[in-house]
Amino acid sequence: MFLFWGIYLVWIALVIFGPRWNLSILLQFIGSPMGMGGFGAWMGAHVPRGLQLLVFFFLPLCGWLFGHGIRTWITLKKYQRALDHLGLKTPTGLSPKVVRAVELENKRRRILVHAVGIDVASFRDKKGALESSFNAILQDVRVTPSNRQMIEILVSDRELPTLVRFDDRSENLRNPYTFLVGETMDGFVTADLCEIHHMLVAGATGGGKSVFFKQALVGILKTSKHIQLYLVDLKRGVEFKVFDALDNVVLAKDEPAALSVLQAVAVEMDRRFRFLEDKGFNEISPERDGLDRIVVAIDEASELFILSNSSKEGKRLAQEARETADKIAKLGRAAGIHLILATQKVVKETIDTRVQTNINAKMCFRVNTIASSMTVLNNKKAADLPKINGRGIWSVGSTDLVVQVPYLDAEGIAEEVESLTVKFNGDASPLKQKMLELTAPKNEQPNNLIVSSEENVMSGKDEVES
Numbered sequence: 001m002f003l004f005w006g007i008y009l010v011w012i013a014l015v016i017f018g019p020r021w022n023l024s025i026l027l028q029f030i031g032s033p034m035g036m037g038g039f040g041a042w043m044g045a046h047v048p049r050g051l052q053l054l055v056f057f058f059l060p061l062c063g064w065l066f067g068h069g070i071r072t073w074i075t076l077k078k079y080q081r082a083l084d085h086l087g088l089k090t091p092t093g094l095s096p097k098v099v100r101a102v103e104l105e106n107k108r109r110r111i112l113v114h115a116v117g118i119d120v121a122s123f124r125d126k127k128g129a130l131e132s133s134f135n136a137i138l139q140d141v142r143v144t145p146s147n148r149q150m151i152e153i154l155v156s157d158r159e160l161p162t163l164v165r166f167d168d169r170s171e172n173l174r175n176p177y178t179f180l181v182g183e184t185m186d187g188f189v190t191a192d193l194c195e196i197h198h199m200l201v202a203g204a205t206g207g208g209k210s211v212f213f214k215q216a217l218v219g220i221l222k223t224s225k226h227i228q229l230y231l232v233d234l235k236r237g238v239e240f241k242v243f244d245a246l247d248n249v250v251l252a253k254d255e256p257a258a259l260s261v262l263q264a265v266a267v268e269m270d271r272r273f274r275f276l277e278d279k280g281f282n283e284i285s286p287e288r289d290g291l292d293r294i295v296v297a298i299d300e301a302s303e304l305f306i307l308s309n310s311s312k313e314g315k316r317l318a319q320e321a322r323e324t325a326d327k328i329a330k331l332g333r334a335a336g337i338h339l340i341l342a343t344q345k346v347v348k349e350t351i352d353t354r355v356q357t358n359i360n361a362k363m364c365f366r367v368n369t370i371a372s373s374m375t376v377l378n379n380k381k382a383a384d385l386p387k388i389n390g391r392g393i394w395s396v397g398s399t400d401l402v403v404q405v406p407y408l409d410a411e412g413i414a415e416e417v418e419s420l421t422v423k424f425n426g427d428a429s430p431l432k433q434k435m436l437e438l439t440a441p442k443n444e445q446p447n448n449l450i451v452s453s454e455e456n457v458m459s460g461k462d463e464v465e466s
């Protein structure tokens, strides 16, 4: 806007003070068709040039500034009244003051509030009242990083869609090892397994964990070549059975099988660390090292990690599974080994806090209690989510985004897997190494078969080009 006024000033100054052109001629030219050419001539002859500049530049500028000020004032008043309805006050009677309202793209507005002595949580607690007061959807409330007395309220006129179809968004699957995360107010989001490393999917039953989980796996399989998938599904494989048709997928359906999968991956991880040490590399690169990325995906991980009413043997199995998953979460990143856990219960006993701290990316669907939301996200955003299937909070580092995740139904998954068999099954498989050999859990079988197959695995599949 200021650029516009700047250009206008230069132009009008040239017209008024310029040697050949002057305002009188211009006004005569514009005015003559309307029969007002004489006014232009009179103006040129009688009005000093300074006054002409005042009339033709400064008056419109002042008018615009005044109008702009009035508009801003009315907007601030409107938001202030809306905020006053919430009745937020300090014990000393100080109430929050709206200082600025900025229009953003995508029908969003940022409202800056000067709130001395008022906790940001008291704004969040009044989400419903705030939305009805502002007549908009609340996206976020946070303290501004530069000033702890300022609170930033983000509202939007637009609601997220309640259904996002995988097929409509699959064109976003471009780079290797990426998958779809979902639609946010800021646009569509994808994630890169190499950047996030591990992921936790949490939320109450029926929120959409398994659907999200499966579409993420389809995404990773579609975009990647050198990938091995180890799936654990203790619901006897019902959720993931469809993936079993792929040669680069191993499905574990019971606790002993799950533990042997985890142990085989842990052994492979140790082997990869020795390899990295020998070569002096920082991390595995599939192309260079002739190794595949490995994804260990566990649905309903709590079923594996706490075995209720179980025997001594069952408890030992659970304990060991947890410890191994913990190790993979802690060390897997450099070894090209990724852990994806989905769980309904996130408490200390299911997903160890140590495992949690090593998982940077979280997708949390609606949870029933604030405490659960706090455990996963460290805030109550997941408890505040509307009851919409597939609506969740995507949290990476300190950024939380509300997303509507893509929906891929059972038929869609079956079709995708069918087309993936062409890529992964048979001689044309792009894998760099053989699938890991599984044994019975280590404690039950002292001679671990995996160790004996080490050479074999190390050499990779050299007949396949990268």
Ligand SMILES: Nc1ncnc2c1ncn2[C@@H]1O[C@H](COP(=O)(O)OP(=O)(O)O)[C@@H](O)[C@H]1O
Binding pocket: 162, 163, 164, 203, 204, 205, 206, 207, 208, 209, 210, 211, 212, 389, 390, 391, 404, 405, 406, 407, 408
């Ligand atoms: N992204 C989504 N979009 C729309 N509906 C969904 C979505 N995800 C899940 N649903 C619906 O919710 C149901 C439960 O999803 P599911 O993934 O099995 O939940 P969970 O594993 O969390 O118990 C699905 O059968 C489906 O009808």
Ligand SMILES: [Mg+2]
Binding pocket: 209, 210, 211
């Ligand atoms: Mg599920």
